[in-house]
Amino acid sequence: DRSFGKARILDIEHEYIFDILKNYDVLAVAGFQGCDCERRITTLGRGGSDTSAVALAAALDAEVCEIYTDVDGVYTTDPNICSQARKMKKIAYDEMLEMASMGAKVLQIRSVEFAKKYNVPVHVRSTFTQNPGTLVVQEDKSMEAAMVSGVAYDKDQARITLVDVVDAPGSAAGIFEPISRANIVVDMIVQNPSRESGRTDMTFTVPKGSIEDTLNILKKIKDKIGAREILHDAGVAKVSVIGVGMRNHSGVAAIAFSALKKENINIQIISTSEIKISCLIEEKYTELAVRTLHEAFGLGDMQEAAAEDKAQCKDEER
Structure with a gap:
């Protein structure tokens, strides 16, 4: 389409590619680019190269799309x-x-969305070795055996708190609509219970690069939303435990919170989904929190790795 710099793919002329493949092997x-209906060059934006590859694989009905990168697969957390x-x-x-979305930088979100939509298996491999990498595929029963599959972190977070906001219908809309119009992505949101005065505190996170623009917007609407004070903190980070097995296992949150408690790491905000629990913490504790959670869920346990191998062998036999 014509959203230059962040274009979306409307169509791929795969017949042309099939014709050329009749005469050439490779x-x-x-990648990263295409053209609009008037044949003007446009680019896909961040993650465009991965997205191009997966989109081509989908259009050509390929058996698999191999992404060669600087890592040899997807790890349970950052090995660094x-x-x-x-x-x-x-x-x-x-x-x-x-x-x-939680910070892992192996694949861009758009390429994974494309792969899921068109059911394209993606093989993440290293450019520098011939070793097998990680297959990104449809969920199967063996994946649900593990309570948690990985731990991710994101240091590109800033926390903003609006103190004494009027607690009335439309207050949240009055805050987040102007932020949305500025194309600022809001992530975690927490609203405190209303006080007897009819006021509350609203806390949310935005990318660090957007904090100044967000504060400028909030200053303009401060009186309108009835906020007494605007607080902000760029020294925060988000750590997340992720796994489709959460749907069938209880106690994931208890294990995560207990592990952080043992290291005296305070949780500022909690956000959850069906397969994810995210905690906002002080940025200086990020690495400690990642290692602590990784150990708490036994993600480095070689017995678990052996169980995965056994499950995969059974799948291959079937």
């Missing part, structure tokens, strides 16, 4: 900060989406 196709991180043989689309 084709090189430029946790030596016990283990490479996963398989990961579900939903898990990969959550890990990408």
Whole structure:
């Protein structure tokens, strides 16, 4: 389409590619770019290269899309900060989406969304070795055996608190509509219980790069929303435990919170989904929190890795 710099894919002329493949074994196709209906060059924006590859695989009905990158697969967490991180043989689309949105930088979110929509298996592999990597595929029963599949973190977070906001219908809309119009992404949101005065506190997070623009917007509407004070803190980070097995296992939150408590790490905000629990903490504790959660859920346990291997062998036999 014509959203230059962040274009969406409308169509791929796959017949043209099939014709060329009749005469050639290998084709090189430029990623990250395309053209609009008037043949003007446009680009797909962040993650465009991965998205191009997955979109081509979907259009060509390929058996698999191999993404060669600087890592040899998807790990249970960042191996740079946790030596016990283990490479996963398989990961579900939903898990990969959550890990990408929570800070993991192996694949961009758009490419995983495309892969899930068109059921394209994605093989994340290293450019520098011939070793097998990680397959991003549809969820299967073996994936639900593990309580948690990975731990992700995101330091690109800033917390903003509006103190003594009027607690009335439309207050939240009055805060977040102007922020949305400025194309600022809001992540975690917490509203405190209303006080007898009819006022409350509203806390939310935005990317660090958007904090100044967000504060400028809030200053303009401060009187309108009845906020007494605007507080902000850029020294925060988000850590998340992720896994499709959460749907069938109880006690995930208790394990996570207890592990952080043992290390005296205070949780400022909690956000959950069906397969994810995210906690906002002080940024200086990020690495400690990641290692603590990774250990608490036994993600570096070689017995668990052996169980995965056994499950995969059974799948291959079937």
